[in-house]
Amino acid sequence: MNQPIVSVKNLSVRFGTFYAVKNVSFQVDRGEIFGFLGANGAGKTTTIRVLCGLLPATEGTVFIDNERFTRGKENLIKQKVGYMSQKFTLYDGISIAENMDFAAALHHLDKKRYEQRRTELLRFIDFREDLSLLVRDLPGGIKQEIALCVSLLHDPPIIFLDEPTAGVAPKARARFWDLIRHLAQTGKTVFVTTHYMDEAENCDRIALMRAGELIALDTPAALKKKTFQGQLYLITPKRGNVPLPDKSLFEIFEPYGRHYHALFKKETTSIQKQLAENFNITPIAPSLEDVFIRLVEGKDR
Amino acid sequence: MTVFSLRRTKAVCLKEFKHIFRDPFTLMMALLLPLLIVLILGNAIEFNVKSIELAYMDHDKTQSSRKLIETFGSSDYFRPYHIETPTKGQDDLAAERAKMMLVIPPNFEKEMMTARTGNVQIMLDGADNSSVSAIMNYLNTVNNLAFYKIQGLPATDNKPLKIKTRYLFNPELNSRWFAVPGITALIVALVAIMLTALTICKEWEQGSMEMLLSTPIRATEILIGKLLPYAGLSFCGFWIVFLAARFIFNVPFNGSYLILIGATLLFILGYLAMGLCISVISHEQQVAVQYAAVIGLLPTALLSGFIFPIEYMPPVFQGISALFPARFYVEIARDQFLKASSFSDLWVPFTALSIQIIVLMLIGIFKFKRTLE
Incomplete structure (x- = not known):
């Protein structure tokens, strides 16, 4: 062995x-x-x-x-x-x-x-x-x-x-x-x-x-699989002066440059449609950085 | 498994030598600095005060008063110059243009001729303590000489008691002969303590100590390998000072090379151990330099007898000075340069030095090993 x-x-x-x-x-x-x-x-x-x-x-x-x-x-x-x-x-x-x-x-x-x-x-x-x-x-x-x-x-x-x-x-x-x-x-x-x-x-x-x-x-x-049970999204504001969405909608909402990585608490098409007016929303695969932030930094907060 | 590896020790030693020879700062510190210090201190240290500026006011203006002034001027020690008012003399004393003021009162000659004694006033710059004591010594001699000149007597033959003083070991009371052995201690201490503390702190600071310790090397091997080159460098520093003393300042060497070298090696070991202790305490080069100055160099300069005689210090300070190897090393070095006592006469400072070195080495090694482990 x-x-x-x-x-x-x-x-x-x-x-x-x-x-x-x-x-x-x-x-x-x-x-x-x-x-x-x-x-x-x-x-x-x-x-x-x-x-x-x-x-x-x-x-x-x-x-x-x-x-x-x-x-x-x-x-x-x-x-x-x-x-x-x-x-x-x-x-x-x-x-x-x-x-x-x-x-x-x-x-x-x-x-x-x-x-x-x-x-x-x-x-x-x-x-x-x-x-x-x-x-x-x-x-x-x-x-x-x-x-x-x-x-x-x-x-x-x-x-x-x-x-x-x-x-x-x-x-x-x-x-x-x-x-x-x-x-x-x-x-x-x-x-x-x-x-x-x-x-x-x-x-x-x-x-x-x-x-x-x-x-x-x-x-x-x-x-990655264990940490992110749901779909992770890349959220990008369409314009510079767009107000941030209500954070209570998300389990994760982390800034990455001018983008955000987000995990919805409850994923519904209506919420996404609502957000789509001001944001581009693209599904992405989580990176290790997302895992790290969620597990290490998230808990520190 | 080997308890002590000569190969590893040699590797550390070789690496250290390569570092030293490629690092201009270390080389300069070890070889050029001792030479510079001995040249500067050897020339600057002068306990015999000469060419003392003497402001005088002669209210008498007679042959006797002129003879008195002439007696001052004929020695190498005083440079008399005339002033018109006492205020000018006091100003010169305050501005350090003069170290001494002589006031000859009216009727000086008359008193000398009738009562065979005369009064003059001397004012000294008491702020400069070191000059005052030297001037007081010279004044005694000038006083006698002036008396005979004024009275027109031969200067020698009529004293009831003739005291002939002969200065042994340093006939001309040459300050450099006295100071250079002390400078040797200061320089060897400086090189040994600073370089050791710096080199070990550098290993801590750059993290290489950790890398070393991740290999099978032992603390003793690191220690010996690192200290040997600096012991060698300090010993080179000693020879530089010794040769400068002998051939630039013409300091005689009457003693035994064996005794001086033996004492020097013990002294170097003591300061290497001190450097080691400092490196363990500080772990940083900048802090180590400060510790080295306070723990190592200041006591070496002030409490070793190099500048201030130990016998005249208060008992507490005499006791403190006995904690530092420099006190005993200066005693041995000065003796070997000028007096040449045998080992049996020097067993006390040798024993004290040896005990100090053993204690310092044990503390250094123990603390170093404990930090590593």
Whole structure:
């Protein structure tokens, strides 16, 4: 039977009296792209830090690749995970090669294995530039790709990416997600947090965190289906000075630029006809952003 | 599983060296700053006051009064100039154009010839305390010399008790000889504490510490790997100051290199540990600089005996000064430059320094490891 690579049961992390993560349980399957979403302060990074051995859990159990996290076993677990943090990727003041040499030494890779992995990974990201380039001279996208290689040098079965594409140009973001998909195809498990909902669509499953608690966990399609039982509409004012419709008619009425995404409480043709005088009303499929707003932000309000 | 990995420690150390050699600020701070400070302080610090501007009013205008003024002028220490009114003298004192005013009253010569004693008035700028004490010392000498000149006596032979003073270890009482060992402590402390605090805070600030800790590296390996290069840099800073002292300021070195180097290495370790503690407390470079200045550098400058003698401090401050390694290091360094005492004479400051270093290192390592874990 295919054991999950990550198994978290009743995980809580408490700082004083404040629970950053509260009673969270989930499993991540091997080869899966697992998205971990939530607003700022929802507990995403804290959870990742526990799973990478950077922070002890206050309560609960964590298994990584069949190994239970206990005190003294941190280094064993750390060999099994790759981590790309949100804040830091590579040392700017040294070259690409020096960053890779450094990471290889930290993981005690022998020279032959290191050179083999380096060649494989640079081929994987299709990097053909000079490795003696200083990291500070690289564009943001390339830097993230090299950082991905560095975190994969020791060939971990699972990699944790904490907002890996934050601040990266859209084209480079798309390329980075291609790499993530390829990684998953080669059997690596990718555990990723992101603020970009279009990126989250690439995940096999998504966990939604809110105020330290897990509030939803499913595939993107299932989440959309569960969250929106009725039809979602795109409502666009026909003119600039149109008064907003009565919000009590809607279960959801969220502004998106000059449009609104709306879910009627009670869908009737008469209401739609009435609104049609001032608004264009088009049925649309819900996006993950709609799901996020409904589940995370909606509850916060 | 390895308890301590030399390979990982070496990797951190190498990475740090590469950062240092590609970062002009760190290099400048470690190598150029010590040289600049020693040149500036070495030239600026002068406890021997010379060329004191002396405003005088001579109401007597006799041969004796002229001889008195001449005696002041013939030394290197005073530059007498004539003023017409007491108000002008007071203005000059207030505006710091003069440090001292001499008023010779009428009948000065008459008194000298009849009573063999004369009264003159001296007014000093009491706001400048450091000059006053030096001037008072010179006045004693001038007083004796002037007496013999006015009386027309030879200056030496007729004293009942002849005191011949010889200044050991620093015959000319050269301020630089006295100050440079203290400057060494200040500079080594500056480089060691600042660079250590900054480099570790930088790892916290940019988030790379978290990345490091997601690998199997241990806190001790990070610590040794990061501190070694800065210990080396601080030691280079010490040699820069030492060579500048020897060859630019001609400060003699009479002691043992082994003792001085031993004390310097202990002192560097102490300030690296202080830098480490600061980085753990502050986590931010900007805050670390402020802590380093207040906790590390101010006591080094003020409570080490570098400027103010420890013996003359109130007992409370003497006690506080004993908390800082600089006090004992300055004592050893000054001794080795000028006096050359043996290790057996210096065991007290050496023991105190060693105990401080062990305590500081333990606190630093404990706090650092605890923060990481």
